[in-house]
Amino acid sequence: MKTLCFILLTALACWRQTGIHEQIRSETDSIYDKLIRIRRDFHANPELAGNEIHTQAFIKQYLLNLGLEVQTDIYGYSLVGILKGSKPGKQIAWRAEMDALPNNFPDEVPFKSIIKGVQHSCGHDVHMAVALGIAEVLAKHRASLAGTVYFIFQSEEETFQGARGMIDHQLFSVIHPDEIYALHVTVLPVGVMMVKPNEMFAYQKRVRIKLKEGDAEELSAKIYSSLSRVPANSKPWEIQHIGDRDLGLINPNTIFKDYLIMDQPFNSYTQNDSLFLETYLYETNAANLQKIIPGIKQLVGGDVSFIQENPTVVNDEELTKNAVNTLRKIYGNNIIVPDYGQVPYFNDDFAYFQQKVPGVYFFLGGSNVVNHAPGFKVDEESIRVGVRSFSSLMIERLRE
Ligand SMILES: [Zn+2]
Ligand SMILES: [Zn+2]
Known part of the structure; x- marks a missing residue:
C-alpha cells in the first residue's frame, strides 16, 4: 500500500x-x-x-x-x-x-x-x-x-x-x-x-550646442558626418526594416547594431546673439556616450550639453537567460527568436x-x-x- x-x-x-x-x-x-x-x-x-x-x-x-x-x-x-x-x-x-x-x-x-x-x-x-x-x-x-x-x-x-x-x-x-x-x-x-540580455534599444539623448555664430546647416552636417558611426552599408535609420529576415534584429548581420546616428536636420535657432543647434542622437554602446560631448566640442567648439537623457531598457542577464530557457522548455525552441540589434528612435x-x-x-x-x-x-x-x-x-x- x-x-x-x-x-x-x-x-x-x-x-x-x-x-x-x-x-x-x-x-x-x-x-x-x-x-x-x-x-x-x-x-x-x-x-x-x-x-x-x-x-x-x-x-x-x-x-x-x-x-x-x-x-x-x-x-x-x-x-x-x-x-x-x-x-x-x-x-x-x-x-x-x-x-x-x-x-x-x-x-x-x-x-x-x-x-x-x-x-x-x-x-x-x-x-x-x-x-x-x-x-x-x-x-x-x-x-x-x-x-x-x-x-x-x-x-x-x-x-x-x-x-x-x-x-x-x-x-x-x-x-x-x-x-x-x-x-x-x-x-x-x-x-x-524576441529578447536579449542588456540593451534592447539604443540610448537616446537630446544634445544642445550653443555657439557664437556660424552656418547652422554646415555645422550640423559637419557634426553628423564626423560623429555618426554606422556599420558598412548599413542604414540603421531605416526603422521599417527592424522585422526583416535579412536586415532586421533577427539577423546576426543586422543593420541595427553598433551605431551612433542623429536626427537630421538639427533644429536651429538664434537667441541672445547665440546660435543653438539641437538634435536627438541614438547610440548603441553605453561606453561611447561620454565621448559625444567632448567630440562635438573638439569639432565646433561652443557649449555642449545633453538636455534630455532617458535611461534605456536593460535586461537582467540571469533573468533573461532563465526566462528564455523556461519558455523554450514549455513552448518549444522557436518561441524565442534571437535579437542581434538595438532599436533606434523607440x-x-x-x-x-x-x-x-x-x-x-x-x-x-x-x-x-x-x-x-x-x-x-x-x-x-x-x-x-x-x-x-x-x-x-x-x-x-x-x-x-
Ligand atoms: Zn509608443
Ligand atoms: Zn508603447
Missing part, C-alpha cells in the same frame, strides 16, 4: 509539473474571446497620457472581480493589482502601459477609435488585454501559488512620465517585487517573441523600473508595421501567445 501510494504521488507530482502548462493553455483559450472583446473596447476608447480615467476604472473593476487587491492612489491613473498566493514566496511584478497616442491615422479595423485624434497605435490596448489575461489565469491558481504577483498598470508611458511618477510616489515602498517583466508588441511574426520608460528591480522586457510578435506608424495593426492571436507564455513563466518563477 505504501509503495502504491508513493508511485501515485510521484505520478501526481510529475503530472502537475507538465500538466500545469497544458492547463494554462486551455484556461487561456477559454478566456480568449473575452480578452479580444476587452482589447477592442480599449481600442475604440483610447485615452491619452494623463487621461486614462475610464481605462483605469475598467481595469480596477476587472481585477477586483478576480479577487485581487487594488491600489489606485500611487500616481495619476496608474493602478496596481495584487495577487497573493496561499503561501509566502517570491514577489514578481508584471507591467502594462495604458495610454494611447495623439494620432489620426487610417485604421482599417471595424472597432476604430471613437475619440477623434486619439488612437492605440502603439499597441498598449493589446498589452492591457494580455496583462488582464495573465491576472485571470494566475488567479485560478491562487490556492497553489507561493508568493505574490503585482500587476502594474502604468499610465503615461508615451510621455515617459508614468514609470518615474510611480517610483517617485513610493511605488516600491508599497510593493516589493524581486523581479519585474513587461512586453511590447512589435513587427515580428505572431507566435514568437524606448520604454520600463527602464526606470529596471533601475530599481531586475527585470526582462520582451518584444512580442504581432504587428504588421512598426509601432506609431500609419496603418499599425495587431494580430490578436498575439494576445493568446502572450497570456499563456507569461502565465507559465510567472508560475515557474514562483516555483523557484
Whole structure:
C-alpha cells in the first residue's frame, strides 16, 4: 500500500509539473474571446497620457472581480493589482502601459477609435488585454501559488512620465517585487517573441550646442558626418526594416547594431546673439556616450550639453537567460527568436523600473508595421501567445 501510494504521488507530482502548462493553455483559450472583446473596447476608447480615467476604472473593476487587491492612489491613473498566493514566496511584478497616442491615422479595423485624434497605435490596448489575461489565469491558481504577483498598470508611458511618477510616489515602498517583466508588441511574426540580455534599444539623448555664430546647416552636417558611426552599408535609420529576415534584429548581420546616428536636420535657432543647434542622437554602446560631448566640442567648439537623457531598457542577464530557457522548455525552441540589434528612435520608460528591480522586457510578435506608424495593426492571436507564455513563466518563477 505504501509503495502504491508513493508511485501515485510521484505520478501526481510529475503530472502537475507538465500538466500545469497544458492547463494554462486551455484556461487561456477559454478566456480568449473575452480578452479580444476587452482589447477592442480599449481600442475604440483610447485615452491619452494623463487621461486614462475610464481605462483605469475598467481595469480596477476587472481585477477586483478576480479577487485581487487594488491600489489606485500611487500616481495619476496608474493602478496596481495584487495577487497573493496561499503561501509566502517570491514577489514578481508584471507591467502594462495604458495610454494611447495623439494620432489620426487610417485604421482599417471595424472597432476604430471613437475619440477623434486619439488612437492605440502603439499597441498598449493589446498589452492591457494580455496583462488582464495573465491576472485571470494566475488567479485560478491562487490556492497553489507561493508568493505574490503585482500587476502594474502604468499610465503615461508615451510621455515617459508614468514609470518615474510611480517610483517617485513610493511605488516600491508599497510593493516589493524581486523581479519585474513587461512586453511590447512589435513587427515580428505572431507566435514568437524576441529578447536579449542588456540593451534592447539604443540610448537616446537630446544634445544642445550653443555657439557664437556660424552656418547652422554646415555645422550640423559637419557634426553628423564626423560623429555618426554606422556599420558598412548599413542604414540603421531605416526603422521599417527592424522585422526583416535579412536586415532586421533577427539577423546576426543586422543593420541595427553598433551605431551612433542623429536626427537630421538639427533644429536651429538664434537667441541672445547665440546660435543653438539641437538634435536627438541614438547610440548603441553605453561606453561611447561620454565621448559625444567632448567630440562635438573638439569639432565646433561652443557649449555642449545633453538636455534630455532617458535611461534605456536593460535586461537582467540571469533573468533573461532563465526566462528564455523556461519558455523554450514549455513552448518549444522557436518561441524565442534571437535579437542581434538595438532599436533606434523607440524606448520604454520600463527602464526606470529596471533601475530599481531586475527585470526582462520582451518584444512580442504581432504587428504588421512598426509601432506609431500609419496603418499599425495587431494580430490578436498575439494576445493568446502572450497570456499563456507569461502565465507559465510567472508560475515557474514562483516555483523557484
Ligand atoms: Zn509608443
Ligand atoms: Zn508603447
